[in-house]
Amino acid sequence: MPLVPMRQILDEAAKGGYGVGAFNVNNMEQIQAIMQAASETQSPVIIQASRGALKYSKMIYLRNLIQAAVEDNPGIPIAMHLDHGNSVETVKQAIALGFTSVMIDGSLGEDGKTPNTYAANVAVTKEVVALAHPLGISVEAEIGVLGGIEDGHGAGLAAGSTEHLTDPEQAEEFYKQTGVDALAVAVGTSHGAYKSGRRDPVTGQVLPPALAMERIEEIHRRLPNCHMVMHGSSSVPQELVDIINQYGGKMPGTFGIPVEQIQRGIKHGVRKINVDTDIRLAMTGAVRKLFAEKPDKFDMRDWMTPARAAAAEVVKARMQQFGAAGHAGDYAPMTLDDMKKVYGFAR
Numbered sequence: 001m002p003l004v005p006m007r008q009i010l011d012e013a014a015k016g017g018y019g020v021g022a023f024n025v026n027n028m029e030q031i032q033a034i035m036q037a038a039s040e041t042q043s044p045v046i047i048q049a050s051r052g053a054l055k056y057s058k059m060i061y062l063r064n065l066i067q068a069a070v071e072d073n074p075g076i077p078i079a080m081h082l083d084h085g086n087s088v089e090t091v092k093q094a095i096a097l098g099f100t101s102v103m104i105d106g107s108l109g110e111d112g113k114t115p116n117t118y119a120a121n122v123a124v125t126k127e128v129v130a131l132a133h134p135l136g137i138s139v140e141a142e143i144g145v146l147g148g149i150e151d152g153h154g155a156g157l158a159a160g161s162t163e164h165l166t167d168p169e170q171a172e173e174f175y176k177q178t179g180v181d182a183l184a185v186a187v188g189t190s191h192g193a194y195k196s197g198r199r200d201p202v203t204g205q206v207l208p209p210a211l212a213m214e215r216i217e218e219i220h221r222r223l224p225n226c227h228m229v230m231h232g233s234s235s236v237p238q239e240l241v242d243i244i245n246q247y248g249g250k251m252p253g254t255f256g257i258p259v260e261q262i263q264r265g266i267k268h269g270v271r272k273i274n275v276d277t278d279i280r281l282a283m284t285g286a287v288r289k290l291f292a293e294k295p296d297k298f299d300m301r302d303w304m305t306p307a308r309a310a311a312a313e314v315v316k317a318r319m320q321q322f323g324a325a326g327h328a329g330d331y332a333p334m335t336l337d338d339m340k341k342v343y344g345f346a347r
Ligand code: G3H
Pocket: 024, 050, 051, 052, 053, 083, 084, 151, 152, 153, 191, 192, 276, 277
């Protein structure tokens, strides 16, 4: 099957009451790991490329690698999504290359750091919807701002900051004004491996991140058909961090989002769950272990092979936990032309 519009994948997930993982990729091995997991669990999947990824690998390389994944896995619905598009220009480039879904992150300015005004967010999001929907391409936008400055973007808010969490009333207004297909909400998650930002004042121990899951429930009450997106949803498993630290890494005080919290979100309208850090941790641990145990190795395939296998394992677990496993064959895939009709733009 060809690439599928993300909107269909999310509509079907809503019907089935499950969530779909959106996994970040930068190279061939990550794409292969995700597809191995999707194929073994028979899960629909969203493969996404951030601006950082596009800079690292160049859009056209990633596009063609994802296209190879599509040809290699004809039975799996795959959406190719631009993650955290910062401007209309970036979105246009992704559309020209054949992405079936784009995110315009108008919650921040084009620098990817400064929080935007509500009006500016609405304006740029509407511009992207006007550009994408006539082509059958899905649009994700964001209301509220995530914490964390890892990965070179984000507003630089301290993880755990509640200042820019999504206001459900504003989310409702934004969703209705813009007509987006998926809405990223800020409920206390942040990008990267250090999501807590809180320590026990007495013991100094890192505490779990404070999440405002009740905001998701409130948005779902107001907008039962809105597909919500949780960014910063890596669970940062301690066992993966332990492998890194055991083999020479230094990652103290990490904390992720407990899977049960994501599952609670899925019960209340979260349909797309963004995961990048868990894949990074799995691959880094596997590479460190290989080099520590076999210091004579220098063939890239010797270290990429266990890294790819470790990534596949963590992705597989998430597909099962989000409930997407077994749903790949539930529906006939739509083309972008079919999707145009849904949006009201017949060919
Ligand atoms: O959106 C967050 C992802 O972790 C992407 O990170 O910008 O370093 O590729 P990146």
